[in-house]
Amino acid sequence: MSLLKYKSKRNFSSSPEPEGIVKKKKSSLSFVVQRHKASRLHYDFRLEIDGVLKSWAVPKGPSMNPNDKRLAMMVEDHPYSYKDFKGVIPSGYGAGIVEIWDKGEYTDIERSGKNIDEKKLKAGLKSGSLKFILEGKKLKGEFALVKLKSDQENAWLLIKHNDKYAVDTKYNSENETASTSPINKWLAANVKTKKKL
Ligand code: MN
Numbered sequence: 001m002s003l004l005k006y007k008s009k010r011n012f013s014s015s016p017e018p019e020g021i022v023k024k025k026k027s028s029l030s031f032v033v034q035r036h037k038a039s040r041l042h043y044d045f046r047l048e049i050d051g052v053l054k055s056w057a058v059p060k061g062p063s064m065n066p067n068d069k070r071l072a073m074m075v076e077d078h079p080y081s082y083k084d085f086k087g088v089i090p091s092g093y094g095a096g097i098v099e100i101w102d103k104g105e106y107t108d109i110e111r112s113g114k115n116i117d118e119k120k121l122k123a124g125l126k127s128g129s130l131k132f133i134l135e136g137k138k139l140k141g142e143f144a145l146v147k148l149k150s151d152q153e154n155a156w157l158l159i160k161h162n163d164k165y166a167v168d169t170k171y172n173s174e175n176e177t178a179s180t181s182p183i184n185k186w187l188a189a190n191v192k193t194k195k196k197l
Contacts, residue, residue, distance in 0.1 A: 036099075055077060
């Protein structure tokens, strides 16, 4: 996996984002969901595979309701250290505010141990169907990312599986965000009516 595209889009002398390297092995896999107020508010869903963060922009944010199929546009790989990034990107690509909405470890759905998990996840990336278990604070249990067979080459759907963590009520990730989060403080100060996702 390569970070060339990530690096080519950014100027690290003006952005506080990590320049990053491809990570060395450890015993578990990480995921992060960042909430990002750029030109539009969206969520960035990232899964560690092969030392980088495979990344999808999810306009509506993830859902714990299996009836929701959330569009997830695959974007460039991000460095592993991006999982801890939060702050203000002052100018250039992605300019705005990034905050960490949820994070934790994750596994392949069959939980065969990290090495086999990673092989299965890589195969899933290729075939366009990833199934995994998230161990976050907000996102828990089984999920799938399924690539759409459409003209939009990078379009996937993020779907919650029906398990004990699933909800059958309306789920809005915005409601799971503290009103005191940096982005919400900024919105409160700068926007009179909060833009609906
Ligand atoms: Mn983003």
